[in-house]
Amino acid sequence: xxxxxxxxxxxxxxxxxxxxxxxxxxxxxxxxxxxxxxxxxxxxxxxxxxxxxxxxxxxxxxxxxxxxxxxxxxxxxxxxxxxxxxxxxxxxxxxxxxxxxxxxxxxxxxxxxxxxxxxxxxxxxxxxxxxxxxxxxxxxxxxxxxxxxxxxxxxxxxxxxxxxxxxxxxxxxxxxxxxxxxxxxxxxxxxxxxxxxxxxxxxxxxxxxxxxxxxxxxxxxxxxxxxxxxxxxxxxxxxxxxxxxxxxxxxxxxxxxxxxxxxxxxxxxxxxxxxxxxxxxxxxxxxxxxxxxxxxxxxxxxxxxxxxxxxxxxxxxxxxxxxxxxxxxxxxxxxxxxxxxxxxxxxxxxxxxxxxxxxxxxxxxxxxxxxxxxxxxxxxxxxxxxxxxxxxxxxxxxxxxxxxxxxxxxxxxxxxxxxxxxx
Ligand SMILES: O=C(O)CCC(=O)C(=O)O
Ligand SMILES: [Fe+2]
Numbered sequence: 001x002x003x004x005x006x007x008x009x010x011x012x013x014x015x016x017x018x019x020x021x022x023x024x025x026x027x028x029x030x031x032x033x034x035x036x037x038x039x040x041x042x043x044x045x046x047x048x049x050x051x052x053x054x055x056x057x058x059x060x061x062x063x064x065x066x067x068x069x070x071x072x073x074x075x076x077x078x079x080x081x082x083x084x085x086x087x088x089x090x091x092x093x094x095x096x097x098x099x100x101x102x103x104x105x106x107x108x109x110x111x112x113x114x115x116x117x118x119x120x121x122x123x124x125x126x127x128x129x130x131x132x133x134x135x136x137x138x139x140x141x142x143x144x145x146x147x148x149x150x151x152x153x154x155x156x157x158x159x160x161x162x163x164x165x166x167x168x169x170x171x172x173x174x175x176x177x178x179x180x181x182x183x184x185x186x187x188x189x190x191x192x193x194x195x196x197x198x199x200x201x202x203x204x205x206x207x208x209x210x211x212x213x214x215x216x217x218x219x220x221x222x223x224x225x226x227x228x229x230x231x232x233x234x235x236x237x238x239x240x241x242x243x244x245x246x247x248x249x250x251x252x253x254x255x256x257x258x259x260x261x262x263x264x265x266x267x268x269x270x271x272x273x274x275x276x277x278x279x280x281x282x283x284x285x286x287x288x289x290x291x292x293x294x295x296x297x298x299x300x301x302x303x304x305x306x307x308x309x310x311x312x313x314x315x316x317x318x319x320x321x322x323x324x325x326x327x328x329x330x331x332x333x334x335x336x337x338x339x340x341x342x343x344x345x346x347x348x349x350x351x352x353x354x355x356x357x358x359x360x361x362x363x364x365x366x367x368x369x370x371x372x373x374x375x376x377x378x379x380x381x382x383x384x385x386x387x388x389x390x391x392x393x394x395x396x397x398x399x400x401x402x403x404x405x406x407x408x409x410x411x412x413x414x415x416x417x418x419x420x421x422x423x
Contacts, residue, residue, distance in 0.1 A: 006031045006102040014099045017125045020050040027247050034073040040132050040142045042096040053140040077145045088131045090177045097127035098144050105157050121193045129162040129172050147184050152194030248382045250396030257391050269312045270336050270414050286343035293333040303353050324358050324393045331418040344408040354419040357394040361386040362414040370402045
């Protein structure tokens with residue numbers, strides 16, 4: 001099980017979850033298969049560290065050697081008594097926590113593969129019980145322990161990763177070999193907490209590196225379990241988490257967070273609202289806006305309490321908050337924007353009175369461009385395709401160190417931006 005795992009969040013959030021300080025600076029690999037780097041938390045000198053290590057230990061059997069084959073990689077620890085693992089299983093210094101947000105199993109014929117992704121309800125970051133070791137000539141490697149699957153996993157597989165509750169981290173990292181055995185043979189986490197989504201890949205053969213560099217995100221089609229009664233955004237966020245990951249720290253996005261019918265309702269509500277041309281220092285912009293909760297007057301620089309959000313917008317806010325895992329009442333400001341053809345938004349950083357920024361895109365896709373001045377000259381650049389019905393969230397570096405803009409649109413687009421206040 002689980003020949004693939006994903007970390008669809010930032011190093012900051014992983015570090016905060018595991019109490020790692022300072023936050024290391026590296027790109028979080030979104031998807032890991034055996035032989036590629038993934039995140040590992042281990043303890044040394046009483047402190048937890050977060051590192052990138054290669055998933056899987058090389059194995060070269062006698063038969064493979066005779067056939068002149070290269071070693072393959074084994075990233076799953078099933079049989080604790082295998083000579084591959086027996087030493088590592090006993091010594092607590094080889095234990096680690098593997099932070100993941102999703103695990104998956106590719107399925108089906110090449111070219112038409114599906115992936116069944118699983119995440120754990122209410123636990124956006126989960127620790128997989130793992131072993132890591134620095135191997136001469138190989139560098140630091142890790143592997144994760146598997147167990148018999150709970151009822152949610154078959155038919156994709158009959159095994160799954162041993163996932164730990166936060167209260168179990170210490171026992172995993174420091175326990176005896178009996179503890180390790182108990183973790184493998186205890187009951188798996190409850191099937192009702194497994195959230196499943198099936199992603200169909202058009203380029204089924206593409207490796208994870210191609211996946212990361214391409215703009216395609218997992219998840220064209222999906223199935224849900226038990227989400228019918230939940231608000232649309234929240235349900236889908238549970239299914240996906242921010243899978244359409246990015247390589248800009250602090251930027252996350254969630255595709256297809258609302259169904260098209262809900263999108264049409266929201267657009268109707270925006271269009272029924274009286275919007276004004278955006279004003280800046282006497283200029284009238286082509287985009288039309290209206291803010292709620294708090295207003296920021298670009299003419300005067302004045303920041304003031306504004307009119308309360310109407311009920312329809314409060315519902316959207318609540319769904320969005322749940323999707324991006326921020327408290328709903330913290331999203332104190334909402335900004336409706338209508339971009340008619342010819343309208344865009346120039347390079348800017350959002351005002352520092354705000355902290356987190358969450359944008360819901362509606363109607364048509366737009367490219368959200370990011371830039372940051374280089375120390376020498378020119379800009380580093382990044383872009384995110386903000387698809388209709390998707391959400392993005394700007395926090396940390398993406399929010400504070402990078403500017404963003406949208407080029408003049410040829411087609412109409414609406415957006416709703418929610419912001420928390422900086423405290
Ligand atoms: O329409 C969007 O998604 C971007 C809006 C934006 O950047 C802003 O209002 O500060
Ligand atoms: Fe902005």
